[in-house]
Amino acid sequence: MPMKVTVAIDCMGGDHGPAVTIPAAEAFLRHHPDASVILVGRPEALEAGAATLAARFSGRVLVQPASEVVAMDEAPANAMRTKRDSSMRVAVNLVKDGQAHAAVSAGNTGALMAISRFVLKTLPGIDRPAIASVLPSIKGQTYVLDLGANVDCTPEHLLQFGVMGAMLVAAVEHIERPSVGLLNIGEEAIKGNDVVKQAGLLLRDSGLNFYGNVEGDDIFKGTTDVVVCDGFVGNVLLKTSEGLAQMLARFLREEFGRSLVSKLMALFALPVLNRFKHRVDHRRYNGAALVGLRGVVVKSHGSADVFGFEQAIHRAAEAASNDLVERITTRMAAMQGVVT
């Protein structure tokens, strides 16, 4: 399906800035002949790269100057108050003004969330936006939210996450009625805390394709398309998974590098190891959606490379051209009768 979509790209965000964001924009434009981008950043930093890109993809590349950059470790409140002309804020403003259908940034997560919420506002019925990301599973992939935007959640918040997650999967993965699981723990005596129990009741009556409770391992088993949890739990499980994957990769490297013989073995096994690596390549899953806003905003990992950042742009374009915002709005409106 052709995507007549325009994505505003915060070219300054992330660990690498324009060195990664501009080549990623180029790859995106090459894959989507109908899409365009607006490159946002300091003119002197974008200059050369942006000009080359504009020449190559005539009429599909705009440059929007922004004089400031939000630092990766800057306090979100500070970024909001003092940097009105940051590349991040200008990119989000382009979505608000209808000049872009989506914004992508690899910058400071807290600042991007604060700015997006302030500029775009939340959708009707949504109390708080959430961060939704994709993790690989045995069956394909699982969307998990919230991953850290909301630490203390009410049952109603978890219900809203369920709606936002389901609509995100519907838009981006083209699954009509995605299944939604509620993250809980297995111990019979103490099935979850009160908030989760209440959220289960709300989700059951929501009209969503609610599967019921799932446990941590169900994320990677692919038991449901969406897994809902509060931002504290979500952030811990994401970081824990990253840590475990890194440890295993390191152990594997160490064992294969231990001696000349094992290095030779690694050489023999290389094609297989590479296929394995590709299958769990975290770059393929890059691009967390900030959902619940009146506009599409996607956060790339700060350390993403060109391929990784390109995936984040893809995801943003896919969400925007498949009406993520409208889907959430409609669904929330339909629920007004059921849950208030």
Place this chain on the structure above:
Amino acid sequence: MPMKVTVAIDCMGGDHGPAVTIPAAEAFLRHHPDASVILVGRPEALEAGAATLAARFSGRVLVQPASEVVAMDEAPANAMRTKRDSSMRVAVNLVKDGQAHAAVSAGNTGALMAISRFVLKTLPGIDRPAIASVLPSIKGQTYVLDLGANVDCTPEHLLQFGVMGAMLVAAVEHIERPSVGLLNIGEEAIKGNDVVKQAGLLLRDSGLNFYGNVEGDDIFKGTTDVVVCDGFVGNVLLKTSEGLAQMLARFLREEFGRSLVSKLMALFALPVLNRFKHRVDHRRYNGAALVGLRGVVVKSHGSADVFGFEQAIHRAAEAASNDLVERITTRMAAMQGVVT
């Protein structure tokens, strides 16, 4: 150091019962010439195995009959009320009566916790016992608690978990002042919920070797010896890690099994893959301690094999012979002046 310790073993618990527990007891006795065991279970189920063991390790094997067995999926309250003569309860009773220094069971976690708490009671100053387990890390291993016994925790509970975890590591790993980390999330704007923030203040004043906040990936980096979290978060992170490890192992198997060529490659790489497998072998980490009780109780994974169950017995013996209970008691008493 010789371990003059007696371990009561619930031989009926777990997926395999005496077929695993008795050979594991044998392996344990072989490794510890000064230790003894009390095998608890239905006489007809233990008969043959126990008799052989008693003959082989003269004077170091006792059999304690118990007429009932707690089912793996039985409601803990039911197990408590109706099965006064379950192998699990009889094993824990042996600890209470001073006939055994520790009890080990691979049975129903909820029932084991309920029975242990009812029979042994908690230590002075401890509101709730916790479940502490070991995970591998780049530097060695990390003890994490609570893993599911306590879903809603106060800051004081988390402080107590810190004390229990540190004393467990001191006893079992012989580390004098183990470092303790408080599991939190990294987002600057929203550094944790109120309970975690308060717990951080308490831990800072506790006299423990408190490192400060850690994130999920620090568990596998081995940033601290102990990581403290509430039971909901702990259970989710444990299950998530299990799920991820299983998925990766499956992908690796699938890739190496894909074709004749890749099968050949696997054959070449086998020695290295086996070393890798050994290094992350979850059986080596089997045996979760139920800490905070007036006695040592260790829970083995229900599906543990002989090697895995043996590790759980080791851990119980190590904790008991290194005064886990006394260490926690002393430490809690020392804190009375500081934190009340």
